[in-house]
Every structure is written in structure tokens, then in C-alpha cells.
Amino acid sequence: MKSPEDRRRRAHNYLVPRHGLTRREALEQLPARDIRHALANDSLISLGHGLLGPETDNASPSALHTLQALTAIGGRTVGHETAAALWGLMPVPLGPPYHLIHARGRARTRRSGLVVSHTADVPERFCATYQSIPLTDPAWTWTDLALKLPMLQALILADIAVRPGRTEFGETTGSLTRVSDLRDAAKARGPANGAKTVRTASLLARPGADSPQETTLRYYMYEANLPEPQVNVWLLDEHGRRIVQPDLSVEKYRLAIQYEGQSVHSDPEQVLRDVRRQERTEALGWVEVRITKEHMRHSGAGAIAKITRALRKQGWRS
Incomplete structure (x- = not known):
């Protein structure tokens, strides 16, 4: 529990989610300011990297x-x-x-x-x-779990393990482990059943993914032999100032990729913010591609087709 000095003084005038959810899902229900307040007052707790839940006696x-x-x-x-x-x-x-x-x-x-x-x-x-x-340790624990999982699920779990906390989401902790540790643990497993999946997932793991959807989209791009995107890297202006932080980006072809959750991005205020974000992206000379859950159906066929078209317009040749 936080000490009284750590607690925020303003009133608790919002509804705290009563079930476990990702931080991105929480942001669809509450402003970041309210999430930080709930964390400070222990009415909302961190269940792990990128995961939240109501106060619980989970680790009794x-x-x-x-x-x-x-x-x-x-x-x-x-x-x-x-x-x-x-x-x-x-x-x-x-x-x-x-x-x-x-x-x-x-x-x-x-x-x-x-x-x-x-x-x-x-x-x-x-x-x-x-x-x-x-x-x-977290790296070996990941291998124990990943040996029993299909590739995509093993990769999603790897990205969670190496994801550093985001201060803008009220997170102050570092990552559970490093990509290099995952690779060392995967190598140490030797010829165990599922070892090939674990080794490949450790090679594909990248820090910075904020949601399983981002990891999934990156994996679909890998499967389609598209250029590897960077994860949540800031786009800078000519003065080195941070302007836009796309979910995924391909710097060589100046392509920014945004995964948009349906509920949060259907809010009128969020729609305006999305438009302004796209304008800032284009002002930097980049092209923005928006991906929704509809594009992710059928192993991301629609998403890959849309990204491929944008890459080709930007000069990429397969």
C-alpha cells in the first residue's frame, strides 16, 4: 500500500475497471490522468508489464x-x-x-x-x-512457457518480457529481462521439444511493443517478408524535436504504421487527435497507414496488403 504522502488529494470521481485489462484497454475507459491517480491510490494495481487490475489479494x-x-x-x-x-x-x-x-x-x-x-x-x-x-528468472520462465506455445504466442510473451515501462502510462519499472537474456536462455534449452520455436521467437523479440496487436502485426510483416519495422520510435523534426510516435515505422521508406483500437478511435475527440497526428506525420515527409482489427482478420491479410501497397508507393521493391 502507498503511504499517505504518496496519495493524490483530488476526489476519486471515476469508475475503476473491475477486471484485469491491458493499459491500452484502460486508456479506452479512463484518461491517463485518472489511471495515474488510481495507481497512486491503490484502487488500480499493476498486474505485470502493460497489465492492470483492481486491487486484489493476488499474491496472498x-x-x-x-x-x-x-x-x-x-x-x-x-x-x-x-x-x-x-x-x-x-x-x-x-x-x-x-x-x-x-x-x-x-x-x-x-x-x-x-x-x-x-x-x-x-x-x-x-x-x-x-x-x-x-x-x-524471467528469461528461463519465458522459455518454460514458450516451449508449449505456438510461435506467435511465444513472441507476444517475449515482447511483454522485454517491454520497458512507459512513464506516460504511469509506469516506472524497467523490463523484466533483456532480448539478449531471452536468446541465451533459448540457446541453453538445447534440443528440447519446441526449441526451434523458442529460438526463433527470441530472435524476433523487440522491446517497446505496447500491445499484443502490435506484436502480431509485426509478426505478420515478418511472415510476408516485408521490411522489419521499428517499434514505438519517435519521428523527429529538423531540430531533433519529438513529433510523432507511431506504433511501427519503416524509416528507409518513411512509412508510419498505427494500429487503432475500434472503441477509443471512434471517440470524436480521438478522431480529431488522429487527424492532427496524421497531419504532423505527413508534414515530416512520412506516410501514415492505419490498421484496424478488420485488417487483422485471416492472419492479417488485409493489413499486409495495405502496408505492401504503401511501401511500394514509397519505393520498396520486393
Whole structure:
């Protein structure tokens, strides 16, 4: 809980979402100012990088005490979904069944309904501690999850892991891990089932994506062999001033790509802001392409066609 000195003094005159959601979804319901106020007053809490939820007892002392007891015997490390919950890598509750990794040659914990046991030797450099609980670090935890996921979902989770906090969204923390750490962990997994997917996802991971939709669109561009876009990089004017920050951008062809959520961008005030943004983009000599969820249907066929046309107009040749 925040101390009284940290709390904002203005009245709480807005409705706090009563379910978990992404920061982008929260911005569709509340102005950024209200989100910052809710975070400062603990009526809204961070559930992980880019994820918010109402005040909850998610990481309850009883769950932590249980994990401390389960790992009191050496050779047991918290991993998989349980480590992801502790790190805030996935919006999953911290509770049973708890995932424990046992070193090879050690007896497995057999507690039906309470523990899911795994056997693996986790390199020491990928181990960490949280409140006296040994657990896998964010990079290794990501590999545990990604080995069981299809490529796109593994990449979305990788982008979440390496995403730094955005101060304009009220975030003050850094990323859970680095792209280089993901790649080292992926390499250390050796020939495990799903290792190729994990290695490829680690190579495609980029810091800065604010939503799964942005990651998905970037992946569709990769699959279509289009030029790789940068993620949330500012476009500068001739004086080096920040003017526009597109979701994705291809600097060589001066193409800015914006993914627009339907609800927030249908608001009249937001429509005006979108028009002004496009005008500023074009004033810099760039072209803006807007992508909506309709373009993302059928593996992004409409989005790729629209981006391809814009790239060709800008001089790109496949």
C-alpha cells in the first residue's frame, strides 16, 4: 500500500475497471490522468508489464508461505506458470497447483492438486530468489512457457518480457529481462521439444511493443517478408524535436504504421487527435497507414496488403 504522502488529494470521481485489462484497454475507459491517480491510490494495481487490475489479494501471504515451505528442501525451484505469476509475466493468479522444478536425480514432490512436478536442471545463471523462494528468472520462465506455445504466442510473451515501462502510462519499472537474456536462455534449452520455436521467437523479440496487436502485426510483416519495422520510435523534426510516435515505422521508406483500437478511435475527440497526428506525420515527409482489427482478420491479410501497397508507393521493391 502507498503511504499517505504518496496519495493524490483530488476526489476519486471515476469508475475503476473491475477486471484485469491491458493499459491500452484502460486508456479506452479512463484518461491517463485518472489511471495515474488510481495507481497512486491503490484502487488500480499493476498486474505485470502493460497489465492492470483492481486491487486484489493476488499474491496472498498464504500462497507465498506455501511456496516457501515447498521449496525449503533443496533441489526444488519454482517455475513455469507459478514463476510467471510471481514475475507478473502472465495475468494468472498465484495459487495452486504450484509448478515446481526438481533437479535431476532428486525425488519429485507428489501432492495431487497442490503441485505440478517437472524435472530439469536449470543453470544457476537463470535462477533467482523472491521472498526466500527460489525460482527461475524471467528469461528461463519465458522459455518454460514458450516451449508449449505456438510461435506467435511465444513472441507476444517475449515482447511483454522485454517491454520497458512507459512513464506516460504511469509506469516506472524497467523490463523484466533483456532480448539478449531471452536468446541465451533459448540457446541453453538445447534440443528440447519446441526449441526451434523458442529460438526463433527470441530472435524476433523487440522491446517497446505496447500491445499484443502490435506484436502480431509485426509478426505478420515478418511472415510476408516485408521490411522489419521499428517499434514505438519517435519521428523527429529538423531540430531533433519529438513529433510523432507511431506504433511501427519503416524509416528507409518513411512509412508510419498505427494500429487503432475500434472503441477509443471512434471517440470524436480521438478522431480529431488522429487527424492532427496524421497531419504532423505527413508534414515530416512520412506516410501514415492505419490498421484496424478488420485488417487483422485471416492472419492479417488485409493489413499486409495495405502496408505492401504503401511501401511500394514509397519505393520498396520486393
